[in-house]
Amino acid sequence: MTSRSVSKTVVKRLPVYLRILDNLIRRDVEIVSSRELSLESGFSAEQIRKDLAYFGAFGTRGTGYNTTFLRDKLLKIIGLDQKTKIIIIGAGHLGTALARYNAVNNPYVDIVAIFDRDRRVIGQKIEQIRVLPFQQAPEIIRRYHIKVALITVPAGSAQQVVDEIIKHGVTAILNFAPAKLHAPEGVHIHNSDLTIDLQSLIYYSTAEEERLLRLQQETEETKSQKMLKLE
Amino acid sequence: MTSRSVSKTVVKRLPVYLRILDNLIRRDVEIVSSRELSLESGFSAEQIRKDLAYFGAFGTRGTGYNTTFLRDKLLKIIGLDQKTKIIIIGAGHLGTALARYNAVNNPYVDIVAIFDRDRRVIGQKIEQIRVLPFQQAPEIIRRYHIKVALITVPAGSAQQVVDEIIKHGVTAILNFAPAKLHAPEGVHIHNSDLTIDLQSLIYYSTAEEERLLRLQQETEETKSQKMLKLE
Numbered sequence: 001m002t003s004r005s006v007s008k009t010v011v012k013r014l015p016v017y018l019r020i021l022d023n024l025i026r027r028d029v030e031i032v033s034s035r036e037l038s039l040e041s042g043f044s045a046e047q048i049r050k051d052l053a054y055f056g057a058f059g060t061r062g063t064g065y066n067t068t069f070l071r072d073k074l075l076k077i078i079g080l081d082q083k084t085k086i087i088i089i090g091a092g093h094l095g096t097a098l099a100r101y102n103a104v105n106n107p108y109v110d111i112v113a114i115f116d117r118d119r120r121v122i123g124q125k126i127e128q129i130r131v132l133p134f135q136q137a138p139e140i141i142r143r144y145h146i147k148v149a150l151i152t153v154p155a156g157s158a159q160q161v162v163d164e165i166i167k168h169g170v171t172a173i174l175n176f177a178p179a180k181l182h183a184p185e186g187v188h189i190h191n192s193d194l195t196i197d198l199q200s201l202i203y204y205s206t207a208e209e210e211r212l213l214r215l216q217q218e219t220e221e222t223k224s225q226k227m228l229k230l231e
Numbered sequence: 232m233t234s235r236s237v238s239k240t241v242v243k244r245l246p247v248y249l250r251i252l253d254n255l256i257r258r259d260v261e262i263v264s265s266r267e268l269s270l271e272s273g274f275s276a277e278q279i280r281k282d283l284a285y286f287g288a289f290g291t292r293g294t295g296y297n298t299t300f301l302r303d304k305l306l307k308i309i310g311l312d313q314k315t316k317i318i319i320i321g322a323g324h325l326g327t328a329l330a331r332y333n334a335v336n337n338p339y340v341d342i343v344a345i346f347d348r349d350r351r352v353i354g355q356k357i358e359q360i361r362v363l364p365f366q367q368a369p370e371i372i373r374r375y376h377i378k379v380a381l382i383t384v385p386a387g388s389a390q391q392v393v394d395e396i397i398k399h400g401v402t403a404i405l406n407f408a409p410a411k412l413h414a415p416e417g418v419h420i421h422n423s424d425l426t427i428d429l430q431s432l433i434y435y436s437t438a439e440e441e442r443l444l445r446l447q448q449e450t451e452e453t454k455s456q457k458m459l460k461l462e
Binding site: 008011012014015016018019040041042077078079080084086092093094096097098100101102105106108109147148150171172173174178180188190192194195196197198199200201202203204205206 | 239242243245246247249250271272273308309310311315317323324325327328329331332333336337339340378379381402403404405409411419421423425426427428429430431432433434435436437
């Protein structure tokens with residue numbers, strides 16, 4: 001392990017390991033081999049050994065990793081050894097679903113507040129979490145040192161919301177708004193775009209080859225009609 | 232363009248182009264350059280020209296692409312030129328949010344039904360879509376030739392649900408259940424794991440370098456205590 005930053009693909013695998021370990025620990029499994037981790041995760045055993053060794057976690061030859069030890073190590077690596085305080089901006093259907101899901105199923109986060117601009121939802125509680133007016137976000141972000149925010153507002157207001165919360169200290173944003181957001185260096189924005197996921201899936205649901213062939217024919221026809229020119 | 236299958240990374244970019252074009256068309260923009268597409272998407276202009284040329288869509292030198300022509304081409308490529316019939320399994324908070332979101336904002340899909348096992352939700356309507364008992368899923372899948380399903384059931388029942396719907400004709404699944412699912416060849420499963428997205432984001436929210444250095448020190452200490460052996 002070095003102090004250099006870790007590649008994004010590795011960072012994405014760590015929570016997968018964490019979930020598998022959580023499940024094993026719940027089932028009182030004390031030792032897990034890299035082969036078992038491979039079966040559960042779909043990553044190769046070699047990859048797993050490499051990832052974990054990089055963070056200084058080594059199994060015992062022929063036996064494997066101590067599940068609790070490895071879980072605790074991963075929590076520290078990811079930064080989940082203390083509950084992460086997060087906020088959600090947007091108390092619509094998706095914001096509500098995310099609040100409920102994480103409040104019930106995610107032991108590693110603490111949703112401090114949900115913000116919205118709609119008076120009809122302000123003042124409501126979602127799983128004991130208050131829906132506050134968005135104007136209060138700066139104050140809450142500063143008071144609770146919030147670094148992480150989930151954005152589930154309409155595309156049109158997402159950038160404005162992001163600019164505002166970054167100004168007050170948020171550095172990591174999980175964006176569900178269907179918009180490309182801009183942020184200064186040092187701020188991480190991860191776009192979780194459910195429509196785009198669905199559409200790329202639809203691509204695979206129909207006979208891919210047949211469709212591409214048909215399109216190829218059309219293109220040839222169009223070309224011969226000289227309706228298109230090369231850029 | 233060939234009839235060979237298209238790489239996954241290209242397929243993921245296509246819906247992004249589609250969204251940008253949809254927005255441009257709404258604003259009555261008729262022509263867009265690859266440079267503008269690059270600014271909006273974050274992909275390089277070269278990449279965009281390559282992607283689109285692969286599908287037989289060529290811009291006019293010095294001007295760009297006709298937005299409507301390119302949009303219609305992309306719809307055909309992705310398979311969205313006809314509304315895709317989809318089902319949602321699981322009428323919990325997330326299933327409801329996805330149903331509402333897509334019913335309102337996604338003109339390319341038609342949610343035929345939502346299925347659940349909970350009698351308290353069966354019979355309800357979410358944006359005019361009926362919540363049906365899961366036992367009826369096989370019949371609906373066959374009757375409407377459903378190929379695409381969204382899964383928002385608990386992790387414990389996800390595999391069983393997937394096995395059942397695949398048997399009746401579903402070939403593409405967007406899985407929100409926090410579980411690794413297995414499917415026969417030819418079936419596409421895309422995992423959209425909101426907890427894992429959030430946790431890898433949390434990794435970036437705290438001072439990465441500092442944490443890694445601290446862990447490195449701990450590892451050295453542990454090593455010297457000989458509590459760990461190399462695998």
